[in-house]
Protein backbone atom coordinates (compact mmCIF):
# COMPACT_ATOMS: atom_id res chain seq x y z
CA UNK A 1 0.00 0.00 0.00
CA UNK A 2 1.18 3.52 -0.75
CA UNK A 3 0.79 5.96 2.15
CA UNK A 4 0.54 9.69 1.67
CA UNK A 5 2.41 10.55 4.88
CA UNK A 6 4.69 8.58 7.19
CA UNK A 7 5.50 10.20 10.53
CA UNK A 8 8.65 8.86 12.20
CA UNK A 9 8.37 9.00 16.01
CA UNK A 10 5.34 9.12 18.28
CA UNK A 11 6.32 11.49 21.04
CA UNK A 12 4.27 14.61 21.63
CA UNK A 13 5.44 16.05 18.30
CA UNK A 14 4.60 13.00 16.16
CA UNK A 15 1.27 12.64 18.02
CA UNK A 16 0.36 16.32 17.59
CA UNK A 17 1.09 16.18 13.86
CA UNK A 18 -0.81 12.89 13.45
CA UNK A 19 -3.76 14.44 15.29
CA UNK A 20 -3.82 17.47 12.99
CA UNK A 21 -3.38 15.44 9.81
CA UNK A 22 -6.13 12.99 10.84
CA UNK A 23 -8.82 15.50 9.94
CA UNK A 24 -7.68 15.35 6.29
CA UNK A 25 -8.31 12.77 3.63
CA UNK A 26 -4.75 11.37 3.79
CA UNK A 27 -3.45 7.85 4.32
CA UNK A 28 -1.14 8.47 7.26
CA UNK A 29 1.05 6.03 9.18
CA UNK A 30 3.04 6.71 12.35
CA UNK A 31 6.16 4.60 12.85
CA UNK A 32 7.37 4.32 16.44
CA UNK A 33 10.31 2.17 17.45
CA UNK A 34 9.16 1.53 21.04
CA UNK A 35 6.18 -0.53 22.25
CA UNK A 36 4.03 2.50 23.15
CA UNK A 37 3.44 6.16 22.48
CA UNK A 38 5.44 8.80 24.42
CA UNK A 39 8.39 6.59 25.36
CA UNK A 40 11.10 9.20 24.65
CA UNK A 41 11.58 12.73 25.94
CA UNK A 42 7.80 13.17 26.17
CA UNK A 43 7.50 10.88 29.18
CA UNK A 44 10.29 12.43 31.26
CA UNK A 45 10.19 16.20 31.47
CA UNK A 46 8.98 18.98 33.76
CA UNK A 47 5.47 18.94 32.25
CA UNK A 48 5.21 22.72 32.08
CA UNK A 49 3.27 24.64 29.48
CA UNK A 50 5.64 27.59 29.55
CA UNK A 51 4.17 31.06 29.10
CA UNK A 52 6.76 31.97 26.44
CA UNK A 53 9.04 34.68 27.93
CA UNK A 54 12.20 32.53 27.79
CA UNK A 55 12.91 31.94 24.06
CA UNK A 56 14.78 34.69 22.22
CA UNK A 57 12.61 37.19 20.37
CA UNK A 58 12.00 36.35 16.71
CA UNK A 59 12.72 32.63 17.05
CA UNK A 60 10.29 29.89 16.09
CA UNK A 61 10.48 28.77 19.72
CA UNK A 62 9.14 32.13 20.91
CA UNK A 63 6.44 32.36 18.28
CA UNK A 64 5.19 28.77 18.58
CA UNK A 65 5.39 28.63 22.38
CA UNK A 66 3.26 31.75 22.83
CA UNK A 67 0.80 30.67 20.11
CA UNK A 68 0.53 27.20 21.70
CA UNK A 69 -0.52 28.22 25.21
CA UNK A 70 -4.20 28.69 24.34
CA UNK A 71 -4.20 25.85 21.79
CA UNK A 72 -2.90 23.41 24.44
CA UNK A 73 -5.50 24.53 26.95
CA UNK A 74 -8.30 23.95 24.41
CA UNK A 75 -6.90 20.58 23.34
CA UNK A 76 -6.59 19.32 26.91
CA UNK A 77 -10.20 20.30 27.56
CA UNK A 78 -11.46 18.68 24.36
CA UNK A 79 -9.46 15.47 24.75
CA UNK A 80 -9.89 15.11 28.54
CA UNK A 81 -6.23 15.53 29.48
CA UNK A 82 -5.28 16.66 33.00
CA UNK A 83 -4.22 20.35 32.81
CA UNK A 84 -3.96 23.06 35.46
CA UNK A 85 -3.18 26.72 34.81
CA UNK A 86 -1.26 27.42 38.03
CA UNK A 87 1.04 30.21 36.76
CA UNK A 88 4.81 30.39 37.12
CA UNK A 89 7.36 32.44 39.01
CA UNK A 90 10.99 33.03 38.06
CA UNK A 91 12.66 33.75 41.38
CA UNK A 92 15.62 36.13 41.71
CA UNK A 93 18.04 35.97 44.63
CA UNK A 94 20.48 38.81 43.86
CA UNK A 95 20.59 42.19 42.12
CA UNK A 96 22.09 40.47 39.09
CA UNK A 97 19.20 37.99 38.95
CA UNK A 98 16.68 40.80 39.50
CA UNK A 99 18.12 42.44 36.38
CA UNK A 100 17.73 39.10 34.58
CA UNK A 101 14.08 38.92 35.65
CA UNK A 102 13.58 42.38 34.16
CA UNK A 103 15.16 41.18 30.89
CA UNK A 104 12.84 38.15 30.87
CA UNK A 105 9.87 40.44 31.44
CA UNK A 106 10.92 42.67 28.50
CA UNK A 107 11.46 39.62 26.29
CA UNK A 108 8.10 38.19 27.32
CA UNK A 109 6.35 41.42 26.41
CA UNK A 110 8.17 41.45 23.05
CA UNK A 111 7.14 37.81 22.48
CA UNK A 112 3.50 38.71 23.17
CA UNK A 113 3.10 36.90 26.53
CA UNK A 114 0.00 38.36 28.24
CA UNK A 115 -0.34 39.57 31.85
CA UNK A 116 3.32 39.31 32.91
CA UNK A 117 4.18 41.09 36.14
CA UNK A 118 7.28 41.62 38.25
CA UNK A 119 6.46 40.93 41.91
CA UNK A 120 8.38 42.45 44.82
CA UNK A 121 9.90 40.16 47.47
CA UNK A 122 6.90 40.87 49.75
CA UNK A 123 4.42 40.05 47.00
CA UNK A 124 6.24 36.77 46.27
CA UNK A 125 6.22 35.78 49.95
CA UNK A 126 2.52 36.63 50.19
CA UNK A 127 1.58 34.11 47.47
CA UNK A 128 4.37 31.59 48.12
CA UNK A 129 5.19 31.62 51.85
CA UNK A 130 7.66 28.70 51.57
CA UNK A 131 9.99 30.58 49.20
CA UNK A 132 13.45 31.36 50.65
CA UNK A 133 13.66 34.61 52.60
CA UNK A 134 16.44 36.03 50.42
CA UNK A 135 14.24 36.22 47.31
CA UNK A 136 14.60 39.70 45.79
CA UNK A 137 11.76 39.67 43.22
CA UNK A 138 10.07 37.34 40.71
CA UNK A 139 8.59 37.31 37.25
CA UNK A 140 4.97 36.16 37.47
CA UNK A 141 3.42 34.54 34.37
CA UNK A 142 -0.23 33.61 35.05
CA UNK A 143 -0.69 31.77 31.74
CA UNK A 144 1.85 29.02 32.57
CA UNK A 145 0.30 25.62 33.27
CA UNK A 146 1.10 22.01 34.12
CA UNK A 147 -0.16 18.98 32.19
CA UNK A 148 0.20 15.24 32.11
CA UNK A 149 2.62 15.10 29.16
CA UNK A 150 2.31 11.42 28.26
CA UNK A 151 -1.47 11.46 28.51
CA UNK A 152 -1.48 14.55 26.31
CA UNK A 153 0.53 12.69 23.63
CA UNK A 154 -1.59 9.56 24.07
CA UNK A 155 -4.84 11.48 23.75
CA UNK A 156 -3.64 13.12 20.52
CA UNK A 157 -2.40 9.81 19.08
CA UNK A 158 -5.55 8.00 20.15
CA UNK A 159 -7.75 10.61 18.47
CA UNK A 160 -5.62 10.35 15.33
CA UNK A 161 -6.07 6.57 15.33
CA UNK A 162 -9.82 6.95 15.92
CA UNK A 163 -9.83 9.09 12.78
CA UNK A 164 -8.04 6.52 10.63
CA UNK A 165 -4.32 7.13 11.18
CA UNK A 166 -2.38 3.87 11.41
CA UNK A 167 0.04 3.55 14.32
CA UNK A 168 2.76 0.92 14.06
CA UNK A 169 4.61 0.26 17.30
CA UNK A 170 7.96 -1.54 17.47
CA UNK A 171 8.55 -0.27 13.95
CA UNK A 172 12.03 1.24 14.10
CA UNK A 173 12.96 3.12 10.95
CA UNK A 174 16.33 1.76 9.87
CA UNK A 175 16.69 2.91 6.26
CA UNK A 176 15.02 5.26 3.79
CA UNK A 177 15.39 4.95 0.01
CA UNK A 178 14.16 7.35 -2.68
CA UNK A 179 11.65 5.88 -5.15
CA UNK A 180 9.89 7.34 -8.21
CA UNK A 181 6.74 7.93 -6.15
CA UNK A 182 8.41 9.05 -2.93
CA UNK A 183 10.19 6.89 -0.39
CA UNK A 184 10.57 3.27 0.70
CA UNK A 185 11.09 3.08 4.45
CA UNK A 186 12.49 0.01 6.17
CA UNK A 187 10.67 -0.09 9.50
CA UNK A 188 11.01 -3.17 11.68
CA UNK A 189 10.53 -6.09 9.30
CA UNK A 190 8.38 -4.14 6.83
CA UNK A 191 8.91 -1.83 3.90
CA UNK A 192 6.58 1.14 3.83
CA UNK A 193 6.00 3.21 0.71
CA UNK A 194 5.04 6.82 1.21
CA UNK A 195 4.91 10.08 -0.70
CA UNK A 196 5.94 12.28 2.24
CA UNK A 197 7.97 11.77 5.42
CA UNK A 198 7.79 13.77 8.63
CA UNK A 199 10.84 13.28 10.84
CA UNK A 200 9.78 13.64 14.51
CA UNK A 201 12.31 11.19 15.94
CA UNK A 202 13.41 13.26 18.97
CA UNK A 203 16.98 12.51 20.03
CA UNK A 204 17.38 10.32 16.93
CA UNK A 205 16.12 12.88 14.43
CA UNK A 206 19.58 13.53 12.94
CA UNK A 207 20.01 9.79 12.23
CA UNK A 208 16.63 9.67 10.47
CA UNK A 209 17.40 12.86 8.54
CA UNK A 210 20.74 11.41 7.39
CA UNK A 211 18.98 8.28 6.03
CA UNK A 212 17.32 10.44 3.37
CA UNK A 213 19.29 13.70 3.05
CA UNK A 214 22.81 15.10 3.36
CA UNK A 215 23.91 15.63 6.97
CA UNK A 216 22.91 19.12 8.13
CA UNK A 217 22.49 19.15 11.92
CA UNK A 218 23.39 17.19 15.00
CA UNK A 219 21.45 16.34 18.14
CA UNK A 220 23.34 17.09 21.35
CA UNK A 221 21.50 15.08 24.03
CA UNK A 222 21.39 16.62 27.48
CA UNK A 223 20.07 14.77 30.50
CA UNK A 224 17.93 16.20 33.30
CA UNK A 225 17.17 14.27 36.50
CA UNK A 226 14.22 14.67 38.86
CA UNK A 227 12.70 13.88 42.22
CA UNK A 228 9.00 13.10 42.31
CA UNK A 229 7.67 13.56 45.81
CA UNK A 230 4.57 12.20 47.50
CA UNK A 231 1.38 14.23 47.53
CA UNK A 232 2.08 15.16 51.16
CA UNK A 233 4.69 17.56 49.66
CA UNK A 234 2.45 18.67 46.79
CA UNK A 235 1.52 22.00 48.37
CA UNK A 236 5.08 23.24 49.05
CA UNK A 237 4.45 25.61 46.16
CA UNK A 238 1.27 26.66 44.43
CA UNK A 239 3.03 27.92 41.30
CA UNK A 240 5.82 26.56 39.16
CA UNK A 241 8.85 28.05 40.94
CA UNK A 242 11.73 28.50 38.47
CA UNK A 243 15.14 29.98 39.05
CA UNK A 244 16.81 32.27 36.54
CA UNK A 245 17.56 30.27 33.37
CA UNK A 246 21.10 29.63 32.19
CA UNK A 247 22.48 28.78 28.73
CA UNK A 248 21.96 25.03 29.29
CA UNK A 249 18.44 25.00 30.68
CA UNK A 250 15.71 26.70 32.60
CA UNK A 251 17.32 25.92 35.95
CA UNK A 252 16.00 23.70 38.73
CA UNK A 253 12.28 24.14 39.32
CA UNK A 254 9.94 23.13 42.09
CA UNK A 255 6.34 22.61 41.05
CA UNK A 256 3.13 20.84 41.91
CA UNK A 257 2.27 18.26 39.25
CA UNK A 258 -1.15 18.09 37.71
CA UNK A 259 -1.78 15.05 39.94
CA UNK A 260 -0.87 16.88 43.15
CA UNK A 261 2.68 15.54 43.69
CA UNK A 262 5.74 17.77 43.87
CA UNK A 263 8.29 17.60 41.04
CA UNK A 264 11.82 18.90 41.60
CA UNK A 265 14.50 19.15 38.91
CA UNK A 266 16.11 19.00 36.40
CA UNK A 267 19.87 19.42 36.13
CA UNK A 268 21.53 19.52 32.68
CA UNK A 269 24.46 17.31 31.68
CA UNK A 270 25.60 16.10 28.27
CA UNK A 271 24.82 12.42 27.77
CA UNK A 272 24.26 9.63 25.23
CA UNK A 273 20.87 9.63 23.45
CA UNK A 274 19.23 6.88 25.52
CA UNK A 275 20.87 7.57 28.90
CA UNK A 276 18.00 8.06 31.34
CA UNK A 277 19.97 7.21 34.48
CA UNK A 278 19.58 9.55 37.45
CA UNK A 279 22.93 9.40 39.26
CA UNK A 280 23.53 10.39 42.88
CA UNK A 281 25.57 13.38 41.63
CA UNK A 282 22.68 14.52 39.41
CA UNK A 283 20.27 14.24 42.31
CA UNK A 284 22.57 15.91 44.84
CA UNK A 285 22.81 18.91 42.50
CA UNK A 286 19.01 19.02 42.08
CA UNK A 287 18.50 18.91 45.87
CA UNK A 288 21.03 21.65 46.48
CA UNK A 289 19.55 23.98 43.86
CA UNK A 290 15.92 23.31 44.78
CA UNK A 291 16.41 24.09 48.46
CA UNK A 292 17.78 27.47 47.40
CA UNK A 293 14.21 28.26 46.22
CA UNK A 294 12.16 26.29 48.76
CA UNK A 295 14.34 25.36 51.78
CA UNK A 296 11.66 23.26 53.53
CA UNK A 297 11.21 20.52 50.85
CA UNK A 298 11.17 17.17 52.65
CA UNK A 299 13.11 14.90 50.30
CA UNK A 300 12.33 11.89 52.53
CA UNK A 301 8.93 11.96 50.82
CA UNK A 302 10.57 11.02 47.51
CA UNK A 303 8.65 8.31 45.65
CA UNK A 304 10.60 8.17 42.39
CA UNK A 305 13.66 9.47 40.57
CA UNK A 306 13.92 9.61 36.81
CA UNK A 307 15.73 11.46 34.05
CA UNK A 308 14.77 12.73 30.62
CA UNK A 309 16.99 13.50 27.64
CA UNK A 310 16.63 16.83 25.86
CA UNK A 311 16.99 16.67 22.06
CA UNK A 312 19.14 19.82 22.01
CA UNK A 313 20.75 20.45 18.63
CA UNK A 314 23.49 22.36 16.85
CA UNK A 315 20.82 24.97 15.99
CA UNK A 316 19.63 27.50 18.58
CA UNK A 317 16.04 27.17 17.39
CA UNK A 318 13.63 24.32 16.57
CA UNK A 319 14.54 22.75 13.21
CA UNK A 320 11.26 22.74 11.27
CA UNK A 321 12.16 22.61 7.60
CA UNK A 322 10.77 21.29 4.32
CA UNK A 323 13.14 19.47 1.96
CA UNK A 324 10.84 18.84 -0.98
CA UNK A 325 8.75 15.93 0.34
CA UNK A 326 10.74 15.31 3.55
CA UNK A 327 9.89 17.45 6.56
CA UNK A 328 12.21 17.75 9.57
CA UNK A 329 10.58 18.55 12.90
CA UNK A 330 13.78 18.06 14.85
CA UNK A 331 15.74 19.43 17.78
CA UNK A 332 12.47 20.03 19.59
CA UNK A 333 13.98 20.86 22.94
CA UNK A 334 12.15 22.74 25.70
CA UNK A 335 9.65 24.41 25.27
CA UNK A 336 8.73 21.60 22.86
CA UNK A 337 5.92 20.19 24.97
CA UNK A 338 4.46 23.66 25.43
CA UNK A 339 4.82 24.40 21.71
CA UNK A 340 3.63 21.05 20.30
CA UNK A 341 0.14 22.20 19.32
CA UNK A 342 1.44 25.21 17.40
CA UNK A 343 4.31 23.17 15.91
CA UNK A 344 1.72 20.80 14.42
CA UNK A 345 -0.28 23.73 13.08
CA UNK A 346 2.92 25.18 11.55
CA UNK A 347 3.82 21.81 9.98
CA UNK A 348 0.35 21.52 8.49
CA UNK A 349 0.80 24.92 6.83
CA UNK A 350 4.33 24.00 5.69
CA UNK A 351 2.96 20.83 4.07
CA UNK A 352 0.20 22.76 2.31
CA UNK A 353 2.80 25.28 1.06
CA UNK A 354 4.83 22.36 -0.32
CA UNK A 355 2.07 20.86 -2.40
CA UNK A 356 0.41 18.37 -0.01
CA UNK A 357 -3.33 18.33 -0.79
CA UNK A 358 -5.17 18.75 2.50
CA UNK A 359 -8.84 18.01 1.92
CA UNK A 360 -11.05 17.82 5.01
CA UNK A 361 -12.83 14.55 5.84
CA UNK A 362 -16.62 14.67 6.04
CA UNK A 363 -16.57 12.84 9.37
CA UNK A 364 -14.11 13.54 12.11
CA UNK A 365 -14.16 12.79 15.85
CA UNK A 366 -12.57 15.50 17.94
CA UNK A 367 -13.45 14.62 21.52
CA UNK A 368 -12.38 11.93 23.96
CA UNK A 369 -13.38 11.04 27.49
CA UNK A 370 -11.66 8.87 30.02
CA UNK A 371 -13.45 7.55 33.14
CA UNK A 372 -11.74 8.79 36.35
CA UNK A 373 -13.44 7.09 39.28
CA UNK A 374 -11.83 9.16 42.01
CA UNK A 375 -13.00 12.40 40.41
CA UNK A 376 -16.62 11.21 40.19
CA UNK A 377 -19.41 12.30 42.54
CA UNK A 378 -21.04 9.66 44.78
CA UNK A 379 -23.98 9.50 42.38
CA UNK A 380 -21.72 9.05 39.34
CA UNK A 381 -19.77 6.32 41.16
CA UNK A 382 -22.94 4.47 42.11
CA UNK A 383 -24.19 4.67 38.53
CA UNK A 384 -20.98 3.40 36.93
CA UNK A 385 -20.61 0.54 39.46
CA UNK A 386 -24.21 -0.46 38.76
CA UNK A 387 -23.46 -0.62 35.04
CA UNK A 388 -20.14 -2.42 35.53
CA UNK A 389 -19.22 -3.80 38.98
CA UNK A 390 -15.52 -3.78 37.98
CA UNK A 391 -15.60 -0.02 38.64
CA UNK A 392 -16.32 -0.93 42.25
CA UNK A 393 -13.09 -2.91 42.62
CA UNK A 394 -10.12 -0.71 43.54
CA UNK A 395 -6.85 -2.14 42.20
CA UNK A 396 -4.43 0.74 42.86
CA UNK A 397 -5.10 1.79 46.44
CA UNK A 398 -2.70 4.75 46.46
CA UNK A 399 -4.41 6.44 43.52
CA UNK A 400 -7.89 4.84 43.84
CA UNK A 401 -7.83 3.32 40.36
CA UNK A 402 -10.46 0.66 39.68
CA UNK A 403 -10.38 -2.49 37.59
CA UNK A 404 -12.99 -0.86 35.35
CA UNK A 405 -10.59 1.98 34.50
CA UNK A 406 -7.75 -0.45 33.77
CA UNK A 407 -9.98 -2.50 31.47
CA UNK A 408 -11.21 0.67 29.77
CA UNK A 409 -7.55 1.61 29.10
CA UNK A 410 -6.82 -1.81 27.62
CA UNK A 411 -9.71 -1.63 25.16
CA UNK A 412 -8.93 1.83 23.81
CA UNK A 413 -7.69 2.38 20.23
CA UNK A 414 -4.01 2.21 21.24
CA UNK A 415 -3.73 -1.03 23.17
CA UNK A 416 -1.36 -0.94 26.16
CA UNK A 417 0.68 -4.12 26.60
CA UNK A 418 2.86 -3.30 29.62
CA UNK A 419 2.41 -2.40 33.27
CA UNK A 420 3.87 1.07 32.70
CA UNK A 421 1.59 1.60 29.70
CA UNK A 422 -1.35 1.08 32.08
CA UNK A 423 0.22 3.55 34.50
CA UNK A 424 0.51 6.13 31.73
CA UNK A 425 -3.14 5.68 30.76
CA UNK A 426 -5.01 5.57 34.05
CA UNK A 427 -2.41 6.24 36.79
CA UNK A 428 -2.49 2.75 38.37
CA UNK A 429 0.91 2.44 40.08
CA UNK A 430 1.60 6.19 40.12
CA UNK A 431 1.17 6.60 43.86
CA UNK A 432 3.27 6.32 46.97
CA UNK A 433 3.97 2.57 46.64
CA UNK A 434 4.80 2.92 42.91
CA UNK A 435 2.94 -0.24 41.94
CA UNK A 436 4.29 -2.42 44.77
CA UNK A 437 0.76 -3.58 45.60
CA UNK A 438 -1.14 -3.25 42.33
CA UNK A 439 1.64 -4.29 39.91
CA UNK A 440 0.92 -8.06 40.08
CA UNK A 441 -2.84 -7.42 39.75
CA UNK A 442 -2.23 -5.24 36.70
CA UNK A 443 -0.15 -8.07 35.15
CA UNK A 444 -3.05 -10.46 35.73
CA UNK A 445 -5.65 -8.11 34.27
CA UNK A 446 -3.50 -7.33 31.23
CA UNK A 447 -2.81 -11.03 30.56
CA UNK A 448 -6.49 -11.90 30.94
CA UNK A 449 -7.82 -9.06 28.75
CA UNK A 450 -5.18 -9.50 26.04
CA UNK A 451 -5.48 -13.31 26.07
CA UNK A 452 -1.75 -13.84 26.67
CA UNK A 453 0.26 -15.41 29.47
CA UNK A 454 1.77 -13.44 32.34
CA UNK A 455 5.27 -14.01 30.95
CA UNK A 456 4.25 -11.94 27.93
CA UNK A 457 3.61 -8.84 30.03
CA UNK A 458 6.61 -6.55 30.30
CA UNK A 459 7.14 -3.84 32.87
CA UNK A 460 8.15 -1.15 30.39
CA UNK A 461 10.25 -1.48 27.22
CA UNK A 462 10.18 -4.75 25.30
CA UNK A 463 12.22 -7.34 27.20
CA UNK A 464 11.70 -5.86 30.69
CA UNK A 465 9.98 -9.04 31.83
CA UNK A 466 8.33 -9.45 35.23
CA UNK A 467 7.20 -13.11 35.32
CA UNK A 468 9.88 -15.28 33.75
CA UNK A 469 8.91 -18.94 34.28
CA UNK A 470 5.66 -20.76 33.56
CA UNK A 471 3.86 -21.38 36.80
CA UNK A 472 1.92 -24.59 35.95
Ligand SMILES: Cc1cc2nc3c(=O)[nH]c(=O)nc-3n(C[C@H](O)[C@H](O)[C@H](O)COP(=O)(O)OP(=O)(O)OC[C@H]3O[C@@H](n4cnc5c(N)ncnc54)[C@H](O)[C@@H]3O)c2cc1C
Nearest residue numbers: 009011013033040041042046048173202224335336337338
Ligand atom coordinates in the same frame (compact mmCIF):
# COMPACT_ATOMS: atom_id res chain seq x y z
C1 LIG B 1 14.56 17.22 31.40
C2 LIG B 1 13.59 17.80 30.43
C3 LIG B 1 12.66 18.76 30.84
C4 LIG B 1 11.77 19.31 29.93
N1 LIG B 1 10.79 20.15 30.38
C5 LIG B 1 9.91 20.67 29.50
C6 LIG B 1 8.84 21.48 29.95
O1 LIG B 1 8.60 21.64 31.14
N2 LIG B 1 8.05 22.07 29.02
C7 LIG B 1 8.27 21.90 27.69
O2 LIG B 1 7.57 22.53 26.90
N3 LIG B 1 9.23 21.08 27.23
C8 LIG B 1 10.03 20.44 28.11
N4 LIG B 1 10.99 19.59 27.68
C9 LIG B 1 11.10 19.33 26.24
C10 LIG B 1 10.03 18.36 25.76
O3 LIG B 1 9.95 17.23 26.60
C11 LIG B 1 10.37 17.96 24.34
O4 LIG B 1 10.47 19.13 23.58
C12 LIG B 1 9.35 17.04 23.69
O5 LIG B 1 8.99 15.98 24.53
C13 LIG B 1 9.93 16.53 22.38
O6 LIG B 1 9.01 15.64 21.82
P1 LIG B 1 9.41 14.79 20.56
O7 LIG B 1 8.16 14.13 20.13
O8 LIG B 1 10.16 15.63 19.59
O9 LIG B 1 10.48 13.74 21.11
P2 LIG B 1 10.26 12.33 21.83
O10 LIG B 1 9.22 12.39 22.87
O11 LIG B 1 11.60 11.86 22.25
O12 LIG B 1 9.70 11.42 20.67
C14 LIG B 1 10.51 10.93 19.63
C15 LIG B 1 10.05 9.52 19.33
O13 LIG B 1 10.73 9.04 18.19
C16 LIG B 1 10.97 7.66 18.38
N5 LIG B 1 12.05 7.28 17.47
C17 LIG B 1 13.35 7.65 17.50
N6 LIG B 1 14.03 7.10 16.48
C18 LIG B 1 13.14 6.36 15.78
C19 LIG B 1 13.25 5.55 14.64
N7 LIG B 1 14.42 5.37 13.99
N8 LIG B 1 12.14 4.92 14.18
C20 LIG B 1 10.94 5.06 14.81
N9 LIG B 1 10.80 5.82 15.93
C21 LIG B 1 11.88 6.47 16.40
C22 LIG B 1 11.34 7.56 19.85
O14 LIG B 1 11.19 6.25 20.34
C23 LIG B 1 10.37 8.55 20.46
O15 LIG B 1 9.18 7.94 20.90
C24 LIG B 1 11.85 18.96 28.57
C25 LIG B 1 12.74 17.97 28.17
C26 LIG B 1 13.57 17.36 29.10
C27 LIG B 1 14.44 16.23 28.70
